[in-house]
Amino acid sequence: MNLFRQLTEKPWEAAHGPDGVLARPRRFDVPAATVALRVFLCVVTVLFSLMLVAYAERMLYEDWRPTPRQWLLWFNTSFLVFSSIALQWASVSLRRGRVSDARDGLVLAGIFSVAFLLGQLWAWRQLSAMILFDITNPAIAFFFMITALHGLHLLGGLVAWGRTTVEVWREPLPERAALHVRLCATYWHFLLGLWLVLFTLLFSGNDNLTWLLVICGLR
Amino acid sequence: MADVTEDAIDDVIDDAVPPAEVPDVELPHAHSWITKYVFCQDAKVIAVQYSMTAMAIGLVALVLSWLMRLQLGFPDSLSVINAEQYYQYITMHGMIMVIYLLTALFLGGFGNYLIPLMVGARDMVFPWVNMLSYWVYLLAVLILVASFFVPGGATGAGWTLYPPQAILSGTPGSGWGIILMLVSLIVFIIGFTMGGLNYVVTVLQARARGMTLMRMPLTIWGIFTASVLALLAFPALFVGAVMMLFDHLLGTSFFMPAIVNMGQQLSHDGGSPILFQHLFWFFGHPEVYIVALPAFGIVSDLIATHARRNIFGYRMMVWAIVIIGGLSFIVWAHHMYVSGMDPAFGFFFAVTTLIIAVPTALKVYNWVLTLWRGDIHFTVPMLFALGFIVTFVNGGMTGLFLGNAVVDVPLSDTMFVVAHFHMVMGVAPILVIFGAIYHWYPKITGRMLNNALGKFHFWVTFVGSYAIFLPLHYLGLMGVPRRYFEIGDMSVVPPSAATLNEVVSIIAFVVGFAQMVFLFNLVWSLRKGEPAGSNPWRATTLEWQTPQTPPGHGNWGKELPVVHRWAYDYSVPGAAEDYLPQNLPPSRVRAAAE
Amino acid sequence: MSGASRWVFGGGLALSGLAGLYLASRSGEGTLYWTGLVLFGASVFLIFNLIGGAFDKAEGRPPESYRLVGYALVAVAVGTVVFHVLSPWWWAPIASNWHYIDITIDLTFWITGVAFVIILGFMAYCVFRFRHREGRRAEYEPESTKLEGILTVVTALAVAAMLAPGLFFWNQFIDVPEDAVEVEVVGQQWSWSYRLPGADGRLGTADTRRISPDNPLGLNPDDPDGQDDIIINGGPLHLQVDTPVKMLLRSVDVLHNFYVPEFRAKMDMVPGMVTQLWFTPTRTGTFQALCAELCGTYHAYMRGEVVVQEEGDYQAWLDDQRTFARLAAAEAP
Structure with a gap:
């Protein structure tokens, strides 16, 4: 049923549908946890979009200096990609009943995620050791802030991942476990997509956001 | 005989219900005193916890306002605070009232209590997260309170926390005070997000059978839309708070340009103070509606119930709530006409701001039209609802001044603004909160609040707060800026303004005293109030149809309710009673009518 | 009861x-x-x-x-x-x-x-x-x-x-008129300073980073436009009646807002940028300037004065003021 029709019906009249059956409330045809995760992803999207907009706004100033290039970030990106793939594998395996594959996938995902976080920390150290380093440079400040918030979101995800892994190890309820692994996978894909956007636009060293601004006619 | 059979068939068809779409849930039942009253996962207990915390911190803000009114009314004789304290109190008063009282009470308090009951659910969909949300909120409140006691005291940057002055030494509390303020806000936002997800998902996924979107009471529509707004708007404050913390602690320059502070060149360079203002108001304007929309919804239900009439133009009311919610995201810069941003934006934001007046005005008309041809009972909740309409209309009207860019130029940053927002988002929502407490207290406790004390509370609060804030507009018209420790010697202000301030201060104390009477009433009626029964107002909505009063854990006993009609079947022609509960099967309505 | x-x-x-x-x-x-x-x-x-x-x-x-x-x-x-x-x-x-x-x-x-x-x-x-009233019923009209x-x-x-x-x-x-006279107002905690363009009608460039005790407004000493700029530190600002004024507003520390109630116009002063407003004074007299944006503990006491005068009086006042070059010369003996 489309939303528009739902919101224009006259509730005082439409007590019954044409087939004489009481009007049915329409909900999304997925578990509540999935809806909650999607709503939460919207919130996170708004959060990072605002930072992206702030970044772009600051970039329009004349004194803009780009972030120094860091090769390490390419490795970190690949770690995140691997962990996302591993989780997807775990999710698909569990749905097909291959529990041991699912366990392997979960552990791999965890290892790669931790590797990503350590890599990010390493990137911070590397950056602050550079000669170019200057904390009043907004590009560097944004780098720290955005990677920190992205990392915290991944850390929060790791808590859920930990609980899910324990569940898969000993839970006799496959349906619940499968749902939880699927939600973890969704979250990881989202964080990967988010990171890819941030990385390509802001941190891959070319200031690709500039092109976006040029296209929008702002620069 | 033929008639009877037909009726019987009608009854079967009418009462037919679709199969359960959501499996009934297993609730985490409490096993000890601690899990029943402290770490409780029952939304109703969490609601009471939220409300009591919010009211407690609100009392702190009330006392702060008294101290400020002493200073403003009697700067020479009765002043007990200095300028630094004045700015600290003005900041904390504003922040507490807007965020820690109004937002928490409407969404955390009323949201938790009413959403599961009114949509016919057993509880929120994630009870554990819901409990966590309260404890994180409490942590945020404690951090906020702690900031009064750190070296330098609480921040005095104004509730808008504008940098650079928020973190520079010319402002009180620019050290620990502002850090704790920002941390408290960040914690609050994290806690709210947990709660907000619950409110939204519960409304979307856990409604009882038959409860279509357009059968929901407007209270739920208001709280639901406000929760969505809050989820999408708070990230802006979150980003702003994190960036300001970075500026303060790490020396970054997000909001800090090159600055000479007290003769010293600071190391910051190139930041933009206006960027913070954009982030703040991208949150701050929806925040107004986060407070207003639940008030709109609740007051609609109060008026309909106590005027015994269906809310007039229900569909328009729902659409208006949604439209206002949507528009509230594209009006934020009307707080910034004289902030130094590109003035060309003024055209766009003036237009969107005044457009929002149209759906808002329609809501007012529909409330008044609900009274029209109604059967008005002058109960205490109804009195508060009427008081809300008056103060809201008054405050909304002055909004038309401030939203119109060129009119805002002389009036912005003056006492006119202070009077405007106190009327429209201070007094008006608070009156709704009081009305709502008088209305739902019988359900929460099983006893009525004392009527005489309630009427006394209403008259003093309504007349008093109107008399406080109406004259303040005129100080602003003269040009008295807001956030002035004292008016002092100002050439545009006649001496009589001092008398005006004295009178306002005296009334403020009287109104504050009336709130003590209210608190006394809350406690006294808990034991001595008249027993209420399950549905003292003869209302239609589901929360009044619970098998127990107060409702037990799980709300509905063995079977979830089934909804047969919308929430506003009052005074239906032909029915025996002047109200038809939402879960009353049509066959029984017909039987009663015959 | x-x-x-x-x-x-x-x-x-x-x-x-x-x-x-x-x-x-x-x-x-x-x-x-x-x-x-x-x-x-x-x-x-x-x-x-x-x-x-x-x-x-x-x-x-x-x-x-x-x-x-x-x-x-x-x-x-x-x-x-x-x-x-x-x-x-x-x-x-x-x-x-x-x-x-x-x-x-x-x-x-x-x-x-x-x-x-x-x-x-x-x-x-x-x-x-x-x-x-007993026995009445409301009307049912959705x-x-x-x-x-x-x-x-x-x-x-x-x-x-x-x-x-x-x-x-x-x-x-x-929309500022072309012929408006430029006047700069600089806010700092908690006082106002003013700068007039001098004989050439142009204000020299200035920068917060150049501010020092000798150069309180941070003027660029190498800018020829700035040499004849008139600097008023502490005293009232004088304006000529019926002459459009374009005020360029700067702040060196926090937000301020230059507000003269009788002029109706106001605008924030934001560190790191120059904001502006314009008006034409239409009657002579002395008016109080207030700070209308919270700027710290002594916000309420940050007052200034604007004197609007006829052309003759204004010129007489203007001739008494000292330029940036003369101030600099006086500072560096």
Whole structure:
């Protein structure tokens, strides 16, 4: 049923549908946890979009200096990609009943995620050791802030991942476990997509956001 | 005989219900005193916890306002605070009232209590997260309170926390005070997000059978839309708070340009103070509606119930709530006409701001039209609802001044603004909160609040707060800026303004005293109030149809309710009673009518 | 209300009435005198009501609180209008070209005032006419698309009537005339400084990073435009009447806002950027400048002065002022 029709019906009249059956409330045809995760992803999207907009706004100033290039970030990106793939594998395996594959996938995902976080920390150290380093440079400040918030979101995800892994190890309820692994996978894909956007636009060293601004006619 | 059979068939068809779409849930039942009253996962207990915390911190803000009114009314004789304290109190008063009282009470308090009951659910969909949300909120409140006691005291940057002055030494509390303020806000936002997800998902996924979107009471529509707004708007404050913390602690320059502070060149360079203002108001304007929309919804239900009439133009009311919610995201810069941003934006934001007046005005008309041809009972909740309409209309009207860019130029940053927002988002929502407490207290406790004390509370609060804030507009018209420790010697202000301030201060104390009477009433009626029964107002909505009063854990006993009609079947022609509960099967309505 | 609580309440009222009389008699005049009288009057009124209520109850009549509600609504509507009309607190006579702003405010007062009175009056009517009486029932009418449509159109028209002049004059407000004289105002905690362009009519460049005790406004010493700039540190700013002024606003530390109530115009001063506003002073006199954006502990004391003069007086004042070059020479012996 489309939303528009739902919101224009006259509730005082439409007590019954044409087939004489009481009007049915329409909900999304997925578990509540999935809806909650999607709503939460919207919130996170708004959060990072605002930072992206702030970044772009600051970039329009004349004194803009780009972030120094860091090769390490390419490795970190690949770690995140691997962990996302591993989780997807775990999710698909569990749905097909291959529990041991699912366990392997979960552990791999965890290892790669931790590797990503350590890599990010390493990137911070590397950056602050550079000669170019200057904390009043907004590009560097944004780098720290955005990677920190992205990392915290991944850390929060790791808590859920930990609980899910324990569940898969000993839970006799496959349906619940499968749902939880699927939600973890969704979250990881989202964080990967988010990171890819941030990385390509802001941190891959070319200031690709500039092109976006040029296209929008702002620069 | 033929008639009877037909009726019987009608009854079967009418009462037919679709199969359960959501499996009934297993609730985490409490096993000890601690899990029943402290770490409780029952939304109703969490609601009471939220409300009591919010009211407690609100009392702190009330006392702060008294101290400020002493200073403003009697700067020479009765002043007990200095300028630094004045700015600290003005900041904390504003922040507490807007965020820690109004937002928490409407969404955390009323949201938790009413959403599961009114949509016919057993509880929120994630009870554990819901409990966590309260404890994180409490942590945020404690951090906020702690900031009064750190070296330098609480921040005095104004509730808008504008940098650079928020973190520079010319402002009180620019050290620990502002850090704790920002941390408290960040914690609050994290806690709210947990709660907000619950409110939204519960409304979307856990409604009882038959409860279509357009059968929901407007209270739920208001709280639901406000929760969505809050989820999408708070990230802006979150980003702003994190960036300001970075500026303060790490020396970054997000909001800090090159600055000479007290003769010293600071190391910051190139930041933009206006960027913070954009982030703040991208949150701050929806925040107004986060407070207003639940008030709109609740007051609609109060008026309909106590005027015994269906809310007039229900569909328009729902659409208006949604439209206002949507528009509230594209009006934020009307707080910034004289902030130094590109003035060309003024055209766009003036237009969107005044457009929002149209759906808002329609809501007012529909409330008044609900009274029209109604059967008005002058109960205490109804009195508060009427008081809300008056103060809201008054405050909304002055909004038309401030939203119109060129009119805002002389009036912005003056006492006119202070009077405007106190009327429209201070007094008006608070009156709704009081009305709502008088209305739902019988359900929460099983006893009525004392009527005489309630009427006394209403008259003093309504007349008093109107008399406080109406004259303040005129100080602003003269040009008295807001956030002035004292008016002092100002050439545009006649001496009589001092008398005006004295009178306002005296009334403020009287109104504050009336709130003590209210608190006394809350406690006294808990034991001595008249027993209420399950549905003292003869209302239609589901929360009044619970098998127990107060409702037990799980709300509905063995079977979830089934909804047969919308929430506003009052005074239906032909029915025996002047109200038809939402879960009353049509066959029984017909039987009663015959 | 029970008998006992009636006595307690009545006794309290009697006490508060006596306290009011005492207050009024002791203070003789001023706010406390009036407060005492109001307290006394209100107590007497409430006591009479209490007695009336007791009689009603004794005779079995239902209490008639609807009257109080209806009268209160009328009183709020009438009282607000009367307060507005009789208020001695009103804006100072205008001293700039922004009459249009005052006109738009007046127009908005008219439109919103009429709407306010109509809405409250209609509420009062409903309260009297549709109060609960035994055996009455409300009318069942879910909605009226026609009525809602009409109200939407009327509201939209009223809003447009306020918005149209608002946007028109906003356009004038942000559109600075070519011949406006530039004046720079610099805010710092908690005082104002001013800079006039000097003989060449151009302000030199300036930068917060150049500020030092010798160069309080951070002027660029190598900029030829800046050499003849006139710097006023601490004293009042003088302006020439009937000459459009374009104010360039700067701050060296936090947000400030340069606000002269008689000029109606105001604009924030933001560190790191230059904001602007323009107006034409239309009458001579001395006006107070206030800071209208919270700028720290002494925000309320950050006052300045603007003197508007005829051309001759203005020139005489201008000739007395010192330029940046002369100040620099004086500092570097």
